[in-house]
Amino acid sequence: MAKDITKKKPSRIKNRTLRKILRNRNFMVGFCLLMILIIMTIVSFFWTPYDPNALNLSAMKHRPTPIAQWGNPDVEVHIAGTDDVGRDIFSRVMVSGQKAFQIGLSCVAMAMVCGVTLALFAAYFGGWVDNLIMRLTDAFKSIPSLMFAMMMAAVFGKGTKTTIIAITMILIPQFTRMTRANVLKIREREYIQWTTLIGMNKFRVMFLHILPNVLSVIIVTASLAFSEAVLTEASLSYLGLGVQAPDASWGALLNASQALFTIYPYMAIWPGMMVTIAVLGFNVMGDGLSELLNAKVSKEA
């Protein structure tokens, strides 16, 4: 009997969760937008229409090929045109996706680990540990994030590595603040107070009992942090302080189009559109996730 119940339960919950996810419009819209980018990025590892770095001086500043011409074997098809040294813009936009996800993923992952650990320490130990960590977080808040990234570029030189470190440091306080606020709530619950009573190891309580309860908040924060990472990277590269010349990134492509876009607008529109889609996707998905996960939390409580 007991076995039957455990067998039945997961399948029903799975269906219900899936139905809930599919019905959440915010989540689905964000997810679909991001899927477009993710698929495009994965494809770019194996195939791009042209070599994204190959110069082609016979095909400089080609305007985008009209759709009617796409099937024509006599025409060199450039979906988004070519730039001032004849590189295919669509290929470069595709490859740039790799950079965006590389930077986004590594920054969010590192910031999540550091930020959440700090928050757990701050909230659980309280006292001067909490004070120190939170004061530092607040100090960070009064430096606008892009300005901080620019400062890092000034100190450690421009490039992908500095960009990743800078964005990670920008994101850490956000994870810390969000997690801490929720850990404080959970800490007051009786089952956490009982762990002290039975003399349980503090680290065990923090990571095995408190952390799982704030996971939903962390996930939502991560989605929003991802959008900020993409946006900051693009802004920094646009200013010429982020990803540097031979590498392609959406911001760097926009930077390269700066002098030309009034005559060749497609050079700016494609990469700009991609940044917008990425940021929009993560924002909307974050909204959807917070609806989905909040509902879950309230059902448990």
Added chain:
Amino acid sequence: MVKRILYSILTFFLVTVLIFGLFLLMPQDPIKMKLGDEADPVFEAALRYKHGFTVSPEIGAAEVPPVTRYFRWLSGLFRLDLGTSIRYDKSVNELLSTRLPNTVGLAIFSFIIDVILGIALGVFVAKVTNSGHYTFGAIINILTQIGIAIPVFFASILWILLICIKLKWLPVTGFKPLEAGLGPFLKGLILPAISISVGGISLIVRYVRNAMTEELASDYVRCARSKGVSERRILYRHVLRNSLIPIVTILGMRLASIITGSIVIEQVYSVPGIGTLMISGINSGDCILVQGICVYIATVVIVTYLVLDLLYMVIDPRIRVKA
């Protein structure tokens, strides 16, 4: 209240330590970057002394320890002296003062657009959606989400393409300094300002609409309706007023994004402001200049947050009692 002010002062000190400490980690030597490797050693030593890196202007003079340099810099800050820029060989104050009007003008301009258009549109949207036009609400929802997501520089590129190239209403590089008169100055800032404001307007519209929709469902509105208060009066006198408190928070938080936005936007429209100054400082490794600008902006942000918190106490008596 005293606690809140002390707390701001503490934050200020932490920020100065943070900024100064970060620049200590700089691997390159800013003086070497300016002069090149084969500089006259006498001149180099003199320059080093002038910027406070060494104790005397002789060659091979001992370096000033970082802690002493920090306290010198800090006491300079209190005397409103941000040091001398290595690249421009002028005081940072002087450089800032020539460029400040442009950035401040841009920031204030876009802030005004934010507030006026954001609140007006927000009230309008709340009114229309609450009278049953849900499709309209959905469209606004999509548009504002896009408005929030779109990066400032891309928004400005689209504005240039639309207004300067397609419609030919304004010239592409239309920036005029303040000396040319207020009219041309503001005209040159229209495009940069609306580019920064796209995100702000979208954000404020969403907040105003949500806050008002929430307030419209509350008991006091039902009570007012049952007493026969006109719908117009309910909306403007009661609902709008109560929804303004969360909106003040948003306006305060907009400040940081307006500063970041203007740093980027100055680059697009080649406005000689603080952002362009900072980027040229970064490109030439001028740590004194970049430090100065960062501390300056951070102070503005800290003071704004402080004023905002004090403002709450004025607006909302409930917070005053709690604090």
